[in-house]
Amino acid sequence: MPPTYPRLSSHLEQTNTDGYLIEADGDDSNQYYLSGYHAPDDFVTLYADGDVSLLVSGLEYTRAKADSDTDAVRQLSEFDYWEKAEKMDPRNARKLVTADFLADAGIESVTVPASFPTSTADVLRDQGIDVVWDEEYVLTAVRAVKSEREIAHIEETQRANEEAMAVAEDLLERAAVEDGVLHLDNEVLTSEAVRERIEIALLEQECGMSDCIVASGAAAARGHDSGSGPLEANAPIIIDIFPRHKRTRYFADMTRTFVKGEPSDRIEEWYELAHEAYEAALATLQAGVSGEAVDDAVCDVFEAEGYPTLRTDRSTTDGFNHSTGHGVGLDVHEAPHLAQQGEELEAGHVVTVEPGLYEQGTGGVRIEDLLVVTDDGYENLTEYPTDLRVV
Amino acid sequence: MPPTYPRLSSHLEQTNTDGYLIEADGDDSNQYYLSGYHAPDDFVTLYADGDVSLLVSGLEYTRAKADSDTDAVRQLSEFDYWEKAEKMDPRNARKLVTADFLADAGIESVTVPASFPTSTADVLRDQGIDVVWDEEYVLTAVRAVKSEREIAHIEETQRANEEAMAVAEDLLERAAVEDGVLHLDNEVLTSEAVRERIEIALLEQECGMSDCIVASGAAAARGHDSGSGPLEANAPIIIDIFPRHKRTRYFADMTRTFVKGEPSDRIEEWYELAHEAYEAALATLQAGVSGEAVDDAVCDVFEAEGYPTLRTDRSTTDGFNHSTGHGVGLDVHEAPHLAQQGEELEAGHVVTVEPGLYEQGTGGVRIEDLLVVTDDGYENLTEYPTDLRVV
DSSP: OOOOOHHHHHHHHHHTOSEEEEEEOTTSHHHHHHHOOOOSSOEEEEEETTEEEEEEOHHHHHHHHHHSSOSOEEEGGGGTHHHHHHHSOHHHHHHHHHHHHHHHTTOOEEEEOTTSBHHHHHHHHHTTOEEEEOTTOHHHHHHHBOOHHHHHHHHHHHHHHHHHHHHHHHHHHHOEEETTEEEETTEEOBHHHHHHHHHHHHHTTTEEOSOEEEEEGGGGGSTTOOOOSBOBTTSEEEEEEOOEETTTOOBOOEEEEEESSOOOHHHHHHHHHHHHHHHHHHHHOSTTSBHHHHHHHHHHHHHHTTOOBTTTOTTOOSBBOSOSEEEOSSSSSEEEEESTTOOBOOTTBEEEEOOEEEETTTEEEEOBEEEEEETTEEEEOOOSOOSOEEO | OOOOOHHHHHHHHHHTOSEEEEEEOTTSHHHHHHHOOOOSSOEEEEEETTEEEEEEOHHHHHHHHHHSSOSOEEEGGGGTHHHHHHHSOHHHHHHHHHHHHHHHTTOOEEEEOTTSBHHHHHHHHHTTOEEEEOTTOHHHHHHHBOOHHHHHHHHHHHHHHHHHHHHHHHHHHHOEEETTEEEETTEEOBHHHHHHHHHHHHHTTTEEOSOEEEEEGGGGGSTTOOOOSBOBTTSEEEEEEOOEETTTOOBOOEEEEEESSOOOHHHHHHHHHHHHHHHHHHHHOSTTSBHHHHHHHHHHHHHHTTOOBTTTOTTOOSBBOSOSEEEOSSSSSEEEEESTTOOBOOTTBEEEEOOEEEETTTEEEEOBEEEEEETTEEEEOOOSOOSOEEO
8 A cells, every 4th residue: 555645735736736746766765755666767756646656667667566656657668658769869758758648647737856857847848748846845844754664764774873883883992002093903993994894784784875984083073074094092083874774775874972092171071062962952852843943952052161053153164063963764864954944843753963063173073863753752763872982 | 187078068059058057966977077076965067168167065165176176166155145045945045046156157058967957947047047958968978988097997996896706706606506506604695695795895995886686597587686585506697796986986887697506508508699799799899880780789699599689579578688788987877878779889988798698487698898999999898707607
């Protein structure tokens, strides 16, 4: 029984369009969400009158029938694809087939996601179909509210994440310190080496990662720096892992901060403050509260101790230089936003809470858990100690 | 010194547009190709008057300046992004900033790739900018012709691929046969287990993979089936690996067929024929020849022995049920197409040649190498024995 999407249906009514149309490959999260089908090549998903239907190539037809959430699967050849493809570029022929597929379903107007290809939109418009892009990002809002099945998937990925974090912690623990940097098995222990071991640990649990952060020293203060080279002793090492399960395609996300050796008083102070901010966020988190209110709770803690935040200075690179959190699901960054201007939270939102403190040139600390918003608070999907991990 | 793209420039002249505009994240191959910049979040790349310029968020600015192929990097805040973002959804504010960025560069009309987001196209049009999508896929054609540096990157990935294939071959070789299936270390050897070892071998060489095929028995005949469960003895096992290098982002692609135990006479015949087709393709391959002519050479071999091909029956699932090959680069499937209607080959095209024979319910065999098209033939980037690997 395929899921139905009342919020999507009422959006279509409000915007007076006949259907919601996606064209993308199965890696696109909107497409996978609505179709339940993952494919390497482009296909089309239509949501109309509460039902999902697909338009796929002949190559995909049998598998799409078997694997997708719907029985309503049509193939290109039903709409004279081959005849069209002899007269023009086959990629363009597919767009005309999409127009015929819509006409056949009695669809005269569609809402499309912001990312919908301009090429197809223009061809459909030429064929007399009204194409309106989704300025309210309604499908993003629908996807943000997770079902129990989705939450179970995310939790499964977070379990794998914790295993990988434990593998990383074990490496740091077994390392020795020489000349201020970590060594293991008579070699310098680098960010790259730890990252490789994390990825292997994830693989062994059917998870993949495109990247992860293992950053010590100054690199830990640069948001988009994954870290490289020797890991420093007596200084914070931020490990931020955001794996995706290969079977379910759901992400998880977690960060811990480690020190090999002796943390300085300053780092211990930073970490205590980050932990206080983390607790303030959790105390605020519940359905009906805005993402901005949770971010405010975190900013309050840091600002009270004199640290800049994006709320006081939107271009600061020191202090709390990012927002409190983001939704996690089929994308690693999705709605809602625990940030200034962040939207109202709903039960079933799965979000990170990840306060941190940084100083450019020195380093930084961060704690990140993954939680489900509930009517009266939250459920924490993360089972890993939240203290500064001194190893 | 950033590269220039004469073919792109002359296309802009022909279509009478001022620039080629991309909006996507750095995972988009067109965007990465033109900008030289890889980022998780969306940004904008403009090619105009032979120069590339970027529009990025404040978060990306420093790294984009350092890592991209151009010094012409602008940031959102230069175009009143924050003022706009207070009045509307920040995602929509970015689209208005893009319009201002174009106006500032004196751009009144742009060509965009087929995948360009409809949302941004519509906002730009509202702002008076003419947006035309690239019906000739010119950037795809530009990307298909590889520079020496790109060929070296692809070759590097193929070396890692060969290491991974050797790891897989070693597993099959060390396996024992019990009850018709492979066993290793007292466990049944499955597709999944071999796939995991391949992925680890790739990781150890800085390569990743999203999937790979390890398929025996009937699964080997189904094009999009990666294989699962116990590997069968005395039957062909198709291993098709298409890794991507994490540093350079270039793919490679190779397939070999293995038999643990005794291949039947029929499988040996299939393989010999596939190898003959492979040699016929290589004998045809050179600049100036069409992709269709190479596919014809392969189809001739199979059809002469009475096997169906897509040329004789476009919906066949038995026989040679796919086309001869495809380009490989920043995407694993890209131009040119060694297929019916395939375009003329140019020196610098990097293509697979991958003939195979299949029978639904039984299995299949395939050989796949990766080659550079040259003026008088080809250079083979693959160094792995092409015989049926009986182990």
